[in-house]
Structures are given as C-alpha cells and as structure tokens.
Amino acid sequence: MPGASFAETNLAPQIVAFYDGQVVRIILSKLSAGQLAIGQVILSKTGQELTGVCGCAPQEGFLEYIVERWRGFGHEVVAPGETGKETTGSAQPPETG
Numbered sequence: 001m002p003g004a005s006f007a008e009t010n011l012a013p014q015i016v017a018f019y020d021g022q023v024v025r026i027i028l029s030k031l032s033a034g035q036l037a038i039g040q041v042i043l044s045k046t047g048q049e050l051t052g053v054c055g056c057a058p059q060e061g062f063l064e065y066i067v068e069r070w071r072g073f074g075h076e077v078v079a080p081g082e083t084g085k086e087t088t089g090s091a092q093p094p095e096t097g
Contacts, residue, residue: 006042007035020058022080024067029074037073039066 011034017024028036043051067079 005040006038008038009035011036019063025078027076
C-alpha cells in the first residue's frame with residue numbers, strides 16, 4: 001500500500017477500529033485484498049500500557065486525517081457522528097488496563 005509502512009492483513013470485509021474511545025467502522029475495498037494501512041508505528045504491549053500511564057492525549061485532527069486517508073484507499077468509513085451507513089454488529093473499545 002503506498003504511503004504506509006505497516007498494514008493489517010487477512011481482515012474481514014467489515015471491521016472496527018478505535019481511537020480515543022471512539023468507534024470507526026470500516027468496510028474494506030474489494031481491491032484491498034483484506035489489507036488496511038495502519039501507519040508508521042506499531043506499539044508493543046508495553047508501549048500500549050505506557051500510553052495510559054504517561055497521560056498521552058489524542059492528537060487534534062488525527063481521527064479526521066486517518067478516516068480521509070482510508071477513504072483515499074477506497075474503503076467505506078463511518079466515523080463518529082456520521083449516519084446513513086450502517087455496518088453489522090456492536091463494538092466496544094478494548095480495555096487499556
């Protein structure tokens with residue numbers, strides 16, 4: 001995938017992602033072959049735990065940026081506050097212990 005260092009592969013056609021407790025529903029493009037660009041960094045389990053300890057704050061505008069980026073790859077994305085597109089199932093953000 002152009003412009004992305006890491007990608008999740010072998011994904012279901014419809015998935016959910018979470019950012020700062022907000023649910024983003026993604027319907028992958030048929031051309032994506034089950035791949036989704038996820039960015040330049042992947043945190044280890046310890047790194048994920050440290051984000052809660054060090055008081056990391058969400059970056060203003062990041063959610064909007066990534067939603068538009070995924071749309072640019074041809075995926076259908078339902079961001080928080082958007083209506084009119086429904087995906088199946090309910091989702092809860094993962095616990096950050």
